[in-house]
Amino acid sequence: MTTLTGSLRRRFLGRPTVAARAQAAVRRPELAEDPAPINIAPNDPLLAYLQSARGPVDVQALQLDSPALAALKAADVKLAVPLVSQGELIGVLNLGPRRSEQEYSTDDRKLLDNLAAQAAPALRVGQLVRQQEAEARTRERFEQELEVARLIQQNFLPKQLPELTGWHMAAYYRPAREVGGDFYDVIPLPDDQVAFVIGDVTDKGVPAALVMAATRSALRAFAPRLIEPGAVLERANEHLCPDMPEKMFVTCFYGVLEPATGRFRFANAGHDVPYVKTADGAVELRARGMPLGLMAGMSYEQREMVLAHGDSVLLHSDGVVEAHDPQRRMFGFPRLKEAVATYPGGADVIDLVLTDLLAHTGPGVEQEDDITMVTIQRAPGSTSRLLLDFELPSVEGNERAALDRVGAAVATLLPEARLDRLKTAVGEATMNAMEHGNSYRADVPVCVRVLTEPEAVHVQISDRGRPPSGGPTETPDLEAKLAGLQRPRGWGLFLIKNMVDESREFTEGDLHTLELSMRLGAADDEHPGGTHDD
Amino acid sequence: MTTETAAGVRRRGRVALIDLVGDVNAAAADNLDHAWAEATADGPDAVVLNFAGTGYINSTGIALIVGLLAKARAGGLPIRAFGLSPHYREIFEITRLADFLAITGDEDSAVGAAPRDADSAMGTTGGTSYG
Numbered sequence: 001m002t003t004l005t006g007s008l009r010r011r012f013l014g015r016p017t018v019a020a021r022a023q024a025a026v027r028r029p030e031l032a033e034d035p036a037p038i039n040i041a042p043n044d045p046l047l048a049y050l051q052s053a054r055g056p057v058d059v060q061a062l063q064l065d066s067p068a069l070a071a072l073k074a075a076d077v078k079l080a081v082p083l084v085s086q087g088e089l090i091g092v093l094n095l096g097p098r099r100s101e102q103e104y105s106t107d108d109r110k111l112l113d114n115l116a117a118q119a120a121p122a123l124r125v126g127q128l129v130r131q132q133e134a135e136a137r138t139r140e141r142f143e144q145e146l147e148v149a150r151l152i153q154q155n156f157l158p159k160q161l162p163e164l165t166g167w168h169m170a171a172y173y174r175p176a177r178e179v180g181g182d183f184y185d186v187i188p189l190p191d192d193q194v195a196f197v198i199g200d201v202t203d204k205g206v207p208a209a210l211v212m213a214a215t216r217s218a219l220r221a222f223a224p225r226l227i228e229p230g231a232v233l234e235r236a237n238e239h240l241c242p243d244m245p246e247k248m249f250v251t252c253f254y255g256v257l258e259p260a261t262g263r264f265r266f267a268n269a270g271h272d273v274p275y276v277k278t279a280d281g282a283v284e285l286r287a288r289g290m291p292l293g294l295m296a297g298m299s300y301e302q303r304e305m306v307l308a309h310g311d312s313v314l315l316h317s318d319g320v321v322e323a324h325d326p327q328r329r330m331f332g333f334p335r336l337k338e339a340v341a342t343y344p345g346g347a348d349v350i351d352l353v354l355t356d357l358l359a360h361t362g363p364g365v366e367q368e369d370d371i372t373m374v375t376i377q378r379a380p381g382s383t384s385r386l387l388l389d390f391e392l393p394s395v396e397g398n399e400r401a402a403l404d405r406v407g408a409a410v411a412t413l414l415p416e417a418r419l420d421r422l423k424t425a426v427g428e429a430t431m432n433a434m435e436h437g438n439s440y441r442a443d444v445p446v447c448v449r450v451l452t453e454p455e456a457v458h459v460q461i462s463d464r465g466r467p468p469s470g471g472p473t474e475t476p477d478l479e480a481k482l483a484g485l486q487r488p489r490g491w492g493l494f495l496i497k498n499m500v501d502e503s504r505e506f507t508e509g510d511l512h513t514l515e516l517s518m519r520l521g522a523a524d525d526e527h528p529g530g531t532h533d534d
Numbered sequence: 535m536t537t538e539t540a541a542g543v544r545r546r547g548r549v550a551l552i553d554l555v556g557d558v559n560a561a562a563a564d565n566l567d568h569a570w571a572e573a574t575a576d577g578p579d580a581v582v583l584n585f586a587g588t589g590y591i592n593s594t595g596i597a598l599i600v601g602l603l604a605k606a607r608a609g610g611l612p613i614r615a616f617g618l619s620p621h622y623r624e625i626f627e628i629t630r631l632a633d634f635l636a637i638t639g640d641e642d643s644a645v646g647a648a649p650r651d652a653d654s655a656m657g658t659t660g661g662t663s664y665g
Contacts, residue, residue, distance in 0.1 A: 396561075417621065420619075420621035421621070424592075424621070424625070427590075427592055476629070478629060478630040478631065478633070481600050482603055482604050482634070484604070488598075488600045488601050488604075489597040491593035491629060494593075494629075495593055495628075495629075498628050
């Protein structure tokens with residue numbers, strides 16, 4: 001009945017009869033005035049009495065130990081007509097003395113009872129409409145706040161990752177609907193060092209986003225000056241503690257990479273332990289430290305490791321390991337560690353873990369928390385030997401020169417049929433680079449490099465100004481082409497895929513490269529990996 | 535090096551032969567169009583493409599051959615080929631061109647192929663009349 005206390009208000013609809021004289025009553029200035037409301041407390045016995053009353057109640061004659069009844073009597077209310085809808089008391093119609101100063105007649109009471117029976121459902125509908133409007137306004141405010149939180153967070157995430165020679169970076173961030181406090185950052189430091197940060201603010205929405213922004217700013221301010229991860233976290237903690245809202249704190253892993261050597265120093269303010277894929281399996285990057293903003297005067301253990309060629313670090317937020325399946329079992333650290341150990345590193349591990357997560361949670365389930373993953377992968381050790389390196393002007397027909405030169409360079413490495421396949425792929429890739437990458441601008445060259453390894457030969461064909469193809473390309477269908485449903489062209493990528501054992505695209509700076517690879521030692525009649533239906 | 539395409543037309547009986555010499559690429563488009571027009575002007579029973587003088591066919595060249603196939607289909611004209619290296623024969627198979635034109639080992643086989651054989655090659659797509 002708590003909800004009723006605010007809505008049970010005294011209303012004078014007129015004296016001495018209600019319906020017939022209501023309009024006259026409204027015209028009287030002293031009666032048209034809205035009197036002060038009389039609230040009925042939830043535990044007031046008057047509520048129970050009115051709820052069970054059959055018809056209008058004679059207020060002055062009623063004897064109850066009720067503050068509300070006393071207030072009604074003091075206000076000279078003669079009759080209280082309960083408004084009951086579907087068994088629920090939703091209001092009371094209170095009437096003062098009749099203008100004739102006679103008592104309310106039996107007919108008056110019957111009329112009022114009928115009126116109450118009609119008015120109660122209408123009043124209930126009105127109450128529900130107002131309630132729904134209020135709820136809609138609350139929802140709208142909530143959504144607006146979420147949008148603000150999203151904007152804050154996304155504005156403070158890196159727009160792009162650094163291009164470091166010999167390293168591959170990848171990042172994934174997907175906020176939950178009720179935006180959490182995940183963030184990551186990459187901070188350039190003196191001497192070509194780079195700091196990598198991943199963090200998570202407790203709480204959600206705008207408060208978490210604001211603390212995330214403050215933490216990021218603090219780290220960015222201290223990083224270039226202090227460099228050492230332990231010192232940076234210690235200073236950031238001192239900075240954040242005084243103004244940290246109650247019950248909020250920030251977990252944060254902070255690492256500094258020396259790209260030339262692979263040296264990686266790190267400290268951890270209570271964040272989920274990152275994993276490194278190494279030749280010996282998954283290694284944990286453990287270092288002791290309290291979350292930021294909890295307590296001043298904290299120090300942070302700093303440790304380091306050297307990332308070897310092929311090693312790949314995975315920084316992650318708790319949205320990954322704490323994702324639940326329908327039986328409420330968490331994805332868990334062991335499974336993530338196993339994934340790091342067995343999956344390829346770099347962007348691949350992100351894709352594969354996301355696939356596993358989807359299988360774990362089930363399709364169509366709302367994401368519980370923000371999910372953030374960042375990978376730092378050192379390129380595999382270079383056992384390759386540069387066999388050929390040349391440039392060609394982007395002029396139609398120059399693909400012949402490219403395939404002839406590459407063919408001559410690797411002629412002794414591949415059997416004839418596989419050599420022919422590689423040459424065809426090189427010709428097609430060079431045509432694509434000249435046409436789609438360099439728009440056949442003669443002054444913008446296509447770069448061709450041939451590298452050999454004990455197991456394979458790689459041909460890298462690079463152009464400028466073309467992003468990786470990304471989306472799916474149309475698979476050529478000869479019948480469709482003959483029927484005019486596909487354009488006659490469009491065979492280039494199809495041929496490339498079917499001619500070589502492997503092809504991959506990558507971008508470094510403004511250089512877009514397609515690498516074609518052929519295994520060495522494969523039999524002449526061994527067809528490349530792709531199927532004809534690719 | 536890139537070599538200019540020549541496309542000469544010969545006749546052996548009711549069969550027209552187009553001898554392709556040089557690279558089959560974008561630069562071959564005009565010559566190929568002219569050769570096709572000349573080869574089909576008098577309504578031959580079949581057209582044979584001779585690739586023996588060709589050392590390079592790229593994806594644009596394949597698109598040109600697709601164009602010829604489309605014209606042949608429209609006219610219900612059998613089209614055959616010979617002189618392909620094993621590599622380009624493989625490419626014709628991968629691209630399924632080999633499903634739509636009969637590939638033979640030499641000129642005599644291509645010219646002498648019974649119309650029924652040629653038709654059966656064309657017929658893999660559902661018949662000889664595509665008009």
